[in-house]
Each structure stands twice: as structure tokens, then as C-alpha cells.
Amino acid sequence: MGALLQIENLSVSYRRGGATIQAVDAVDLEVPAATMLGLVGESGCGKSTLARAIMGVLPGNARIAGGRVELAGEELVPSTEARRRERLWREISFVPQTAMNALDPVYRLRDQMREVLCSRGGLSAAASDARTAELFRAVGLDPSRLMDFPHQFSGGMRQRAAIALALALNPKLIIADEPVTALDVIVQRQVLDTIRMLGRDLGLSAIVVTHDISVVAYLCTLTAVMYGGRIVESGTTAELVGSPAHPYTMGLMNASPDLKARIDTLVPIEGAPPDLSAPPPGCRFAARCPFVLPACRELSPDIIEISTGHKVACHRAGEAPALRELAGKVATWSA
Ligand SMILES: Nc1ncnc2c1ncn2[C@@H]1O[C@H](COP(=O)(O)OP(=O)(O)O)[C@@H](O)[C@H]1O
Ligand code: SF4
Ligand SMILES: [Mg+2]
Structure with a gap:
């Protein structure tokens, strides 16, 4: 191969x-x-x-x-x-240099993850939120921060969120x-x-x-x-x-x-x-x-x-x- x-x-x-x-x-x-x-x-x-x-x-x-x-x-x-x-x-997915290029400032992290997981991955909202929590844990983010907006995150946390987003659909x-x-x-x-x-x-x-x-x-x-x-x-x-x-x-x-x-x-x-x-x-x-x-x-x-x-x-x-x-x-x- x-x-x-x-x-x-x-x-x-x-x-x-x-x-x-x-x-x-x-x-x-x-x-x-x-x-x-x-x-x-x-x-x-x-x-x-x-x-x-x-x-x-x-x-x-x-x-x-x-x-x-x-x-x-x-x-x-x-x-x-x-x-x-x-x-x-x-x-294939992309993690840009500046996480703000991957994240939309006006949406909560949960909703940005749903955008990918529900619209593209076909998951229900509940399944998307569960998967997001799993991804957050995998990249070292606290799942309780799901309802935050990107500006509430530090630079490092935003970059982790961009990585979680890139990993969403495996x-x-x-x-x-x-x-x-x-x-x-x-x-x-x-x-x-x-x-x-x-x-x-x-x-x-x-x-x-x-x-x-x-x-x-x-x-x-x-x-x-x-x-x-x-x-x-x-x-x-x-x-x-x-x-x-x-x-x-x-x-x-x-x-x-x-x-x-x-x-x-x-x-x-x-x-x-x-x-x-x-x-x-x-x-x-x-x-x-x-x-x-x-x-x-x-x-x-x-x-x-x-x-x-x-x-x-x-x-x-x-x-x-x-x-x-x-x-x-x-x-x-x-x-
Ligand atoms: N949008 C663009 N229009 C014209 N030239 C560009 C554009 N983006 C990059 N370049 C040029 O292409 C070359 C390679 O750039 P780039 O791929 O950004 O390199 P690197 O990521 O290694 O810094 C450079 O000469 C750069 O000036
Ligand atoms: S200039 Fe230097 S790097 Fe280029 S071919 Fe010659 S020895 Fe190698
Ligand atoms: Mg470059």
C-alpha cells in the first residue's frame, strides 16, 4: 500500500x-x-x-x-x-497558525463544534455535545467550558479548541x-x-x-x-x-x-x-x-x-x- x-x-x-x-x-x-x-x-x-x-x-x-x-x-x-x-x-483538516482563523468569535464553542459534528458528521445535538466533551478532554480543555465564547479562552486554550475542532470527525x-x-x-x-x-x-x-x-x-x-x-x-x-x-x-x-x-x-x-x-x-x-x-x-x-x-x-x-x-x-x- x-x-x-x-x-x-x-x-x-x-x-x-x-x-x-x-x-x-x-x-x-x-x-x-x-x-x-x-x-x-x-x-x-x-x-x-x-x-x-x-x-x-x-x-x-x-x-x-x-x-x-x-x-x-x-x-x-x-x-x-x-x-x-x-x-x-x-x-483531512487544518489547524491554522492563529486559532481565531478557525474559530468564530460570535458563536459559543459548543455551537461551533455542532456546526461540524451535526451538519457534516450527521450527529444529533446531544451526541455532538458528548463528542465535544470527549474531544475537549483529549486536548486538555475542561468540558465545563463548552458554553464559552472564544474570547473567554486564553491563546493556548483557543489553539487547543482549534485542534479539537480539527479532530472532530476523526x-x-x-x-x-x-x-x-x-x-x-x-x-x-x-x-x-x-x-x-x-x-x-x-x-x-x-x-x-x-x-x-x-x-x-x-x-x-x-x-x-x-x-x-x-x-x-x-x-x-x-x-x-x-x-x-x-x-x-x-x-x-x-x-x-x-x-x-x-x-x-x-x-x-x-x-x-x-x-x-x-x-x-x-x-x-x-x-x-x-x-x-x-x-x-x-x-x-x-x-x-x-x-x-x-x-x-x-x-x-x-x-x-x-x-x-x-x-x-x-x-x-x-x-
Ligand atoms: N497571496 C499571495 N500572493 C502572492 N505571493 C504570495 C502569497 N502568499 C505567499 N506568497 C509568496 O510565496 C512565497 C512563499 O510564501 P509562503 O508559502 O507563505 O511561505 P512560508 O509559509 O514558508 O513562510 C513567498 O515569496 C511569499 O511572498
Ligand atoms: S550551494 Fe551549498 S547547498 Fe547548494 S549545492 Fe552547493 S554546497 Fe550544496
Ligand atoms: Mg507560513
């Missing part, structure tokens, strides 16, 4: 002014059943665009320029709007876009613990989109690193954190306060991701890469599998152990 979610050669572009922005460029990615995959990269790398393309909720100026997505063996992208709506909530897969970014650090940890527990107890599959590689290291068994609209490295989280093979992944880890074990200080990657309306012809990381060779600026690296399941798009992937050694030195990044 194939993976639960299979993304093949997916490209998404935006029109803005006279320009075409190639936000997602020929992405291949698989999420097996009962697996959490972290999609990580800096702001502007195309993560949200990829998440929205899978969900079928791209803005009007976006276009799927090619490729396909399959969920549980059935084509999800492209698909008819009617079929997409049928599958939304039941098979979807096979949830996509969470920066689920804890808007929360303060202590609450972040609580919400991450909740997501981790749901993965373990419900066998939930998820794509967790984040700019913070330590969130992925905490939650996800698989990781895909996105840069300049492309997946540049993917594999098990243990492998990527233990033996990163793409210089960008190495740099991300040096810049993460929780994972800086291989270097004794935080080292940011200088510069910014490429302008996706005019991406460079070769490797998109070339302008910031401490290991760049002349060929990197001309030839775009293919993705190769360097060990089972560990894929990298870098001309120097074969030298990864030596580059890792150098990447652990501050001077490498400040040169």
Missing part, C-alpha cells in the same frame, strides 16, 4: 503585479499512516503555500502549475470542489500551520505535548509546518526541510538532526536555541531566502552557503538518496561528514 498522503511533482505559483512567484517548485513528499512529518524552513520558503495547496484553500491569485496529491489512494489535488468539501474534516490527517508560533513559550510546550500525545494515542498523522526545527525534533518522526520553494532534505528526524547532509539544515540547527548541541553558540544564517519571482538558476541556497562551489550557481542539484529514506539536494552531499564538521564552527558561517 502507498503512503497515506502522496505529493508528486507539485508546483504552485502566484501572480502579483506583473510577476509570477514560484512558491512551490516540483515538490515530492510522502506521509505514511500514523506518522507526524515536520515541514521546516524559514519564512517565505513556501511551507504555507504547500499546506494550502494540499487543503485546496489557496487564494485567488494562486495556481497549481503542475503535479498531484493523493490521499488514501484517491486523488485530492486536482479534485472537484464538491468532492474536496466532502473530504474536508472527515479525511480525520486521517491534519495539517497544522505554525500551530504554536503565536503562543508564549510555556503554553507552546503544553500545546506541543497535547499534539504529541494525540499522535501516540490516536495514531494521528500530521504535517506540522514550522520555522522552528526544535518543534519538529520534539514532535515528528519524519522531517522535510524546505528552502526556496523546494524540499532540500528529507528523512527521519533522528537522521536529519543527528547527521544533517544539506548545509541549510546544518545552518538551521546552529540557529536553534534548543538544538545547538553541535556548536557552542547560536549562529544565524546570514542573508535571506531567494526572491521566488526570479529564483537563481543553480542551487537556491548558493548565495548563503558557506560551501558553495562555482558549479552550484549554475546547476540545480538533483535530489539523491544518500541512505535509506534520507534524501538530499546538494552537489556536495557526498562530503556531508566533512561539511558537518565545518558547519559546527562559528567561523564557517561568519566568513
Whole structure:
């Protein structure tokens, strides 16, 4: 059997002014059943665009320029709007960065849950309320708060409610876009613990989109690193954190306060991701890469599998152990 979610050669572009922005460029990615995959990269790398393309909720100026997505063996992208709506909530659901984008401020939580559970799930009001209480408990909310409005909840509680809503109809897969970014650090940890527990107890599959590689290291068994609209490295989280093979992944880890074990200080990657309306012809990381060779600026690296399941798009992937050694030195990044 194939993976639960299979993304093949997916490209998404935006029109803005006279320009075409190639936000997602020929992405291949698989999420097996009962697996959490972290999609990580800096702001502007195309993560949200990829998440929205899978969900079928791209803005009007976006276009799927090619490729396909399959969920549980059935084509999800492209698909008819009617079929997409049928599958939304039941098979796949979304947790946005800001819970207020999922919750309606003028309705009580109970009624928002009924909207999904009764209208889409066919439950009676009483059955919906019972299921809501169960979901509230699962995400660490007190069921006695069912009659509250979203504004009566703290930020962390609202994010838990958005997760409960996403879980309402037992979807096979949830996509969470920066689920804890808007929360303060202590609450972040609580919400991450909740997501981790749901993965373990419900066998939930998820794509967790984040700019913070330590969130992925905490939650996800698989990781895909996105840069300049492309997946540049993917594999098990243990492998990527233990033996990163793409210089960008190495740099991300040096810049993460929780994972800086291989270097004794935080080292940011200088510069910014490429302008996706005019991406460079070769490797998109070339302008910031401490290991760049002349060929990197001309030839775009293919993705190769360097060990089972560990894929990298870098001309120097074969030298990864030596580059890792150098990447652990501050001077490498400040040169
Ligand atoms: N609605 C939009 N219209 C035009 N360009 C967009 C739109 N949304 C995002 N982009 C551009 O697409 C690229 C990828 O953005 P995004 O998917 O939001 O990245 P990320 O989630 O990794 O921060 C960026 O260059 C961004 O400016
Ligand atoms: S292909 Fe070249 S520029 Fe790109 S990450 Fe590898 S070494 Fe750096
Ligand atoms: Mg985003």
C-alpha cells in the first residue's frame, strides 16, 4: 500500500503585479499512516503555500502549475470542489497558525463544534455535545467550558479548541500551520505535548509546518526541510538532526536555541531566502552557503538518496561528514 498522503511533482505559483512567484517548485513528499512529518524552513520558503495547496484553500491569485496529491489512494489535488468539501474534516483538516482563523468569535464553542459534528458528521445535538466533551478532554480543555465564547479562552486554550475542532470527525490527517508560533513559550510546550500525545494515542498523522526545527525534533518522526520553494532534505528526524547532509539544515540547527548541541553558540544564517519571482538558476541556497562551489550557481542539484529514506539536494552531499564538521564552527558561517 502507498503512503497515506502522496505529493508528486507539485508546483504552485502566484501572480502579483506583473510577476509570477514560484512558491512551490516540483515538490515530492510522502506521509505514511500514523506518522507526524515536520515541514521546516524559514519564512517565505513556501511551507504555507504547500499546506494550502494540499487543503485546496489557496487564494485567488494562486495556481497549481503542475503535479498531484493523493490521499488514501484517491486523488485530492486536482479534485472537484464538491468532492474536496466532502473530504474536508472527515479525511483531512487544518489547524491554522492563529486559532481565531478557525474559530468564530460570535458563536459559543459548543455551537461551533455542532456546526461540524451535526451538519457534516450527521450527529444529533446531544451526541455532538458528548463528542465535544470527549474531544475537549483529549486536548486538555475542561468540558465545563463548552458554553464559552472564544474570547473567554486564553491563546493556548483557543489553539487547543482549534485542534479539537480539527479532530472532530476523526480525520486521517491534519495539517497544522505554525500551530504554536503565536503562543508564549510555556503554553507552546503544553500545546506541543497535547499534539504529541494525540499522535501516540490516536495514531494521528500530521504535517506540522514550522520555522522552528526544535518543534519538529520534539514532535515528528519524519522531517522535510524546505528552502526556496523546494524540499532540500528529507528523512527521519533522528537522521536529519543527528547527521544533517544539506548545509541549510546544518545552518538551521546552529540557529536553534534548543538544538545547538553541535556548536557552542547560536549562529544565524546570514542573508535571506531567494526572491521566488526570479529564483537563481543553480542551487537556491548558493548565495548563503558557506560551501558553495562555482558549479552550484549554475546547476540545480538533483535530489539523491544518500541512505535509506534520507534524501538530499546538494552537489556536495557526498562530503556531508566533512561539511558537518565545518558547519559546527562559528567561523564557517561568519566568513
Ligand atoms: N497571496 C499571495 N500572493 C502572492 N505571493 C504570495 C502569497 N502568499 C505567499 N506568497 C509568496 O510565496 C512565497 C512563499 O510564501 P509562503 O508559502 O507563505 O511561505 P512560508 O509559509 O514558508 O513562510 C513567498 O515569496 C511569499 O511572498
Ligand atoms: S549545492 Fe552547493 S550551494 Fe547548494 S547547498 Fe550544496 S554546497 Fe551549498
Ligand atoms: Mg507560513
